[in-house]
Amino acid sequence: MVLEMPPTSPFADVSVLTETSRRDILAAYALGIVEGTSETTFNPMSITREQAAKMLTATAAALNMETEATLPVFEDASHISEWAKPYIGYMFDTKIMGGVGENRFDPKGGFQRQQAFMTVLRLHKMTKN
Numbered sequence: 001m002v003l004e005m006p007p008t009s010p011f012a013d014v015s016v017l018t019e020t021s022r023r024d025i026l027a028a029y030a031l032g033i034v035e036g037t038s039e040t041t042f043n044p045m046s047i048t049r050e051q052a053a054k055m056l057t058a059t060a061a062a063l064n065m066e067t068e069a070t071l072p073v074f075e076d077a078s079h080i081s082e083w084a085k086p087y088i089g090y091m092f093d094t095k096i097m098g099g100v101g102e103n104r105f106d107p108k109g110g111f112q113r114q115q116a117f118m119t120v121l122r123l124h125k126m127t128k129n
Helices: 019-030 049-062 082-093 113-127
Strands: none
Touching (some): 049 082
């Protein structure tokens, strides 16, 4: 597969990042794994748990993995964005991501580095099966 990369990034706020980071974001954007928070803004310094669920599910889909799932009942389900529900369902079904305790997902909570490491590791292990 040849990746068709846009010639320039549509996101003005990634100019502060390293060239490698900008290129990685552009590649993930071209693959449909990430989107901006607007047409010209990426907001690279902050990722919510529901955004991470979407990115990880999009990565699984790009790897031709089945990504159908239903959202479990969380106490804070009313705080989950409508667009994020299928992605969070997939993350929960596959045990790539779970709740944060007390039957909550904390969709608007920050996605921390250690969480990113563990979820990418779990997704990677799934590709080996």
